[in-house]
Amino acid sequence: MGLDAFAAACCAIPVLASLLAVRFAYVLCRSGLPPTRPRAAGLRCLIVLGSGGHTAEMMNIITELQKDRFTPRYYVAALTDSMSLQKAQVYEKSLIQGEGEKIIKNAQFMQIYRSREVGQSYITSIATTLLAVLHALWLIIRIRPQVIFCNGPGTCIPLCASAFLLKVLGLGWSSIFYIESIARVKKLSLSGLLLYKLRISDQFFVQWTQLQQKYPRAQYAGRLM
Structure with missing residues (x-):
């Protein structure tokens, strides 16, 4: 009985690998294409913020979005980045008139563990990177964003x-939009290079x-700042 189960498992592994390969190819072919059906409701939107100029650029981009289409909005920044x-x-408060200090219900603000802090050793960053990946996976499963906007911070x-x-x-579909920082004139940032080479962004x-x-x-999007 044990040998039969082992043999069945050995046969199932290539089948699963083939299915994943086909699904992977489908995702790559489908990425970047418009949705097959128009959406009447808003799109759950995940916005990745980063310290310094990343947030300034991203907020400049967000102001141009159709607020009723990209809603609710989930802002995510690194755990050590409170300014963003x-x-x-x-x-978001500026979008509300006559609501006092109430935060708009269509916006939520979250933090995520950073993979590596500035000056942190590469050895200790292995554990923090794993923690960041698990935390990111939990956030994505929880939010199930339909659109993701990012522009270069490592947290993306x-x-x-x-x-x-x-x-x-096959557990969800997110259209990933990556906008490289205006500070990158001759070469991509590390985040941009990874997303470009791995074809993760739509x-x-x-x-x-x-x-x-x-x-x-x-x-080419032109100057966004």
């Missing part, structure tokens, strides 16, 4: 990778023509 979420909260990598994994497993935008020529699958 404060800026997002100020912006585990979030986008988790969303891509759910697509491959739409990849750059703000300089030099980058678009160097990375032909990227789309």
Whole structure:
């Protein structure tokens, strides 16, 4: 009986691997295409913020969104980055008139563990990276975002990778939009390079023509700042 079960398991592994390979190819082919059916309701939107200029750029992009279409909005920043979420909260409060200090119900603000702090040793970062990945996967499963916006902070990598994994497993579908920072003129950031090379993002935008020529699958979006 034990040998029969072992043999069945050995036969099932190649089948599962083949199914995953087919699903992976389908996700890559389907990525970037518009939805087959128009959505009447809002799209759950995950917005990844980062310290410094990343948040300033992202908030500039968010102000141009159709608020009734991209709702509810989930803002995510690193656990040690409190300023970014404060800026997002100020912006969401500005959308409300006559509601006092009440935070708009269509916006939520979350924090995620950072894979590696500045100056942290690479050995200890192994454990923190694993923790960040697990935390990111939990957030993606909990939120099930339909749209993800990010522009380069390292915290976007585990979030986008988790969303891509759910697509491959058929547990959800997120359209990932990556907008490279305007500070990147001649080469992509590490986050951008990973998402571009691994084809995780559905739409990849750059703000300089030099980058678009160097990375032909990227789309030139012009200056967004």
